[in-house]
Amino acid sequence: MLDAALLSRIQFAFTISYHIIFPTLTIGMAVYLATMEGLWLKTGREIYLRQARFWQKPFAITFGMGVVSGVVLSYEFGTNFSRFSEIVGPVLSPLLSYEVLTAFFLEAGFLGIMLFGWKKVSPKVHFAATLIVAVGTLLSAFWILAANSWLHTPAGYTIVDGQFHPESWLEIIFNPSFPYRYFHMVFASLLSSSLLIAGVHAYYLMRGKHREFAKVGLSFAMWALMVLAPVQILVGDMHGLNVLEHQPVKLAAMEGIWETHSGVGLRLFAVPDQENATNHYEVVLPNVASLVLTHEADGEIQGLDAVPADERPPVAVVFYGFRLMVGLGLLMLALGALGAYARWKGRLYDHPLLLRFSVAMIPAGVIATLAGWYVVEVGRQPWLVQGLVRTMDVVSPLPAEQVATSLALFVVVYTLLFGTYIYFMRKLVRKGPDSGGAGEKNSVTSSEDLLPVTLNPDYHGREGESAEGISTALNKSGQEG
């Protein structure tokens, strides 16, 4: 007999894992869109406008997927974790209300103008809308990660009659793990979208399509990867040290350390055995874990044996998830380095290995992000609020068959939807950017669609903007081709 509590947990894990894929991509894509549009306004080069117009389509469907899967989550706290909502609500709900007011409304309100307003507002107003959407995505991440971090490192509260009451909002929001988690997630998002952008443009270059267009995108994404990958590893390391300080049990699970001792080795590989509290088939680099975590070769690290067996997370998920994330992170570092090397050699746009590697790495950022979230969230179990509230104690007392029904519905609908999303993403990529008249052969769609607002006869410029700059830009790119 399946147990309703377990089903609720599976459903929440499934729906939130699914959801996080989309914001991970859209935060970075929004930043990219704002950058390209800003570059267009600044330089007048039409190729940047084409970048913005092209990437806004994948952005729109990705954002839409994030919206529809996100609404589910804001209700699932109540439907499946009603006890949790009741006792932790007073601390966490205002953070969500600030997310709605500062981010959701902002994004939704300006997304329409950003997507459909090209001919309705001036370029400057349009750029402002794009910027606002990008800021909205970052603000949304701010509030939701503050709330999530609080579950890991609760602060600024008192407990009154079994209910958490807020004491200090500053301590609640800026709880000890929040800054690390926020930047780690934002960089994860920037990396994930850089990988998507790099891969798509590399694909065009491999096929010899849209060359001028693709050069701009690949070059930008490679700069981003070169800088972001090492920075992310650094931030991740700081985040890890923060985990060591506040959640040593989770860290022990990440490293597969069962016994507290000094001079701990770094396990490259192992098969954790939860029941016997040990690992099999270990491949260990002696003393390295101690060195990395305590900066001393014989530093002591607390093992899983510091807590009773029923307070340990499922070690295998955390252990493998961590290795998957770090492994992919190192591959990103390698891609960034290869990109820098190819650029230095002047072969950025026709280095076959780089192009193929970039295409292969398209999903790497999202997979690494998901793996990271599994490390963080599963690593906190059995606690929902670290050390204070057990997940199993705050699940809604629902009949199992109702939760089984809803879980089955989510699995079917989400799977179909994901297939559709991938189908449309591929379709948009295959179709490529609209023609910019820059001498590219495979442009199918009419260039009317691309006309910037000031060239549209229906639009009468506001604040005396001239169409001059833009037509110059169009002429220039025409000459290039």
Add this chain to the structure above:
Amino acid sequence: MMDLALVYLALIACGVLMYVLLDGFSLGVGVVAPWLERDEDRALAVKSLSHLWDSNQTWLVFGGVALFVAFPKAYSLVLSELYLPIILMLIALIFRGVAFEFYFKSDTSRGWWNFSFSFGSILATLSQGLILGTLVQGGVEQGRLEWLTPFSLLTALSLLFGYGLLGSCWLVRKSEGRMAARSRVLARILLLCVLVSLALVSLGMLLTQPQVAARWLHMPGILLLAPVPVLCAWVSWSLWKMLGDKNGHDLQPLGLAMLLFLLSFVGLVAGMFPYIVPGQLTIWQALAPESTLIFALVGIVLLLPVVIGYNIYNYRVFAGKTRMEDGY
């Protein structure tokens, strides 16, 4: 000293009302879309909403979160007790939402996205109606199918007609010529359906809810509340007339239909007060600690006017008739 419970009740009521009026017409367009004449009309209908469906739907999240902030007990009770209809509503909203994203990117699957749009809109509306009916009736026992009663089915149907009315009035405003004329006819039919179902719901409430009957049929309630049905009748009559004139106003019908919704909403809240979960929890029993309420209230007071401001701006940018060529 200000009573924060009342302040939040008012805020949540406003949030729910904003949602019902705004997503009401968005969902309503999906409800009436199958009855439009041509596929190009349906495309225009989808198009007329594509820049604002997300903003409109956000009021649902706002309402939910405001309830979570102010009355966590009510939030957890209502959501877990009405588990299946809420999940159904959320899944339906997914079908509706993605239709907007994929509709204009598909070449061969428009038919499917038309279905997804209308199916999602209709199912979401019915789920909301079931939730409303169950709540008004006085809650449910966990795990029993008590959200599926004749009364809740009646409220579900009423909401379907009501949203359909709002949606067709929206189309009167956003479309032209033949399609606008069709929308006027649909709106008239739906207005009649709304009036009949509204009467039945009111009767049902008076007969089954002693608290409601006591408030509506005795002094002094009867004096205070009597204007509500009278105004309803007057608004309906004006709306009926206005819809009949092909060259008549195209924005006022939407306004009047919203007014009808507002009046029904006032009638409903008047019957339920001061319960947040009728029959189970009053607003004072379910209230969150004061520091939570104040912290969130500061944000709401400062930010909600801004939110409303740029939402109005969004409507103004896309004001007037929708035309197919404005795309991205």
